[in-house]
Amino acid sequence: MQIIYNPKSDILYIRLDEPKQDVINQRISDDVVLDMGVDEKIIGIEIMDASHRMNLKNIFPVEFQVAIGANA
Numbered sequence: 070m071q072i073i074y075n076p077k078s079d080i081l082y083i084r085l086d087e088p089k090q091d092v093i094n095q096r097i098s099d100d101v102v103l104d105m106g107v108d109e110k111i112i113g114i115e116i117m118d119a120s121h122r123m124n125l126k127n128i129f130p131v132e133f134q135v136a137i138g139a140n141a
Contacts, residue, residue: 074125081119081128086112 071084092104092112100122104113116122 072128074119074129076120079118079120081116081123081125083114083116084112085114086110 071082071087073082073084074080075082086106090106090112092106095103095105097103100117102115102117103111104115106112119125
């Protein structure tokens with residue numbers, strides 16, 4: 070998973086799946102677009118005007134844990 074923020078365009082992109090693939094963009098609101106891959110799997114989430122929608126200081130730096138033996 071990658072989280073990328075572009076301060077110039079104020080877009081936050083969360084990439085959930087690493088392999089490159091063709092995607093279809095599905096706008097779910099004025100400011101949120103989902104990138105859908107094979108079998109309508111969500112590949113990425115794009116949030117426009119991100120600094121107005123959320124407190125980016127709470128996101129960066131990102132911390133996460135991977136559960137050992139967790140089912141995908």
